[in-house]
Amino acid sequence: MLDAGCGTGVLGICAARALAGIPELQVRAQDRDELARCFTEYNARRNGVPASVLRAHTEPLLAAVPAWDLILSNIPAKTGEPVLLDFIARSAGLLSEQGSVMVVVVNTLSGLIRSRIKELALPLLRDEKGTEHTVLVYGAGIKPKLAPNSDPKDREDDFFRQWPAYFRCAGEHEIKDIRYHIVTAQRN
Numbered sequence: 001m002l003d004a005g006c007g008t009g010v011l012g013i014c015a016a017r018a019l020a021g022i023p024e025l026q027v028r029a030q031d032r033d034e035l036a037r038c039f040t041e042y043n044a045r046r047n048g049v050p051a052s053v054l055r056a057h058t059e060p061l062l063a064a065v066p067a068w069d070l071i072l073s074n075i076p077a078k079t080g081e082p083v084l085l086d087f088i089a090r091s092a093g094l095l096s097e098q099g100s101v102m103v104v105v106v107n108t109l110s111g112l113i114r115s116r117i118k119e120l121a122l123p124l125l126r127d128e129k130g131t132e133h134t135v136l137v138y139g140a141g142i143k144p145k146l147a148p149n150s151d152p153k154d155r156e157d158d159f160f161r162q163w164p165a166y167f168r169c170a171g172e173h174e175i176k177d178i179r180y181h182i183v184t185a186q187r188n
Helices: 010-018 034-046 081-093 107-119 152-162
Strands: 002-004 027-031 054-058 068-074 095-106 124-129 133-139 167-175 178-185
Touching (some): 010 027, 010 034, 010 054, 010 068, 034 054, 081 095, 095 107, 107 124
Parallel strands (some): 002 027
Antiparallel strands (some): 167 178
């Protein structure tokens, strides 16, 4: 299971606890923000989810290796339309044959997301509208475009080259005598 854009880990932690009886359950929580990764790990331990079940990673949205049985995400509206539309296509491409994606979106974006699911001919398995948010569940239907790469640095470079909608900025910085290069990703 992949919790894409995990934030503080709420979705992945709840899923891990709800599915605790499945012996081979593995949850990979990912967020572009290192602080989010730290909060997710902390919250998982506070909620009795061991590191053997949930591991948190700092990486761009959907940069993980394909073949997930379940991808969960609460996509912030402020990511922008290009990122939202790309997320729908690429998340479906990262699923196992019987996998599904569950996304939470604000109601004002639900029509856009439904249209993208339809455009890609993905099976819409569930559509539940609440007062402010909609949960959409869709299945696999397209093949992944991003091949896994063993070197994380190469995977990061490949990611931004293939998915430029996620690139925010890059630059050289210095704190005291320490120089470093940073590449930032669009909020996921």
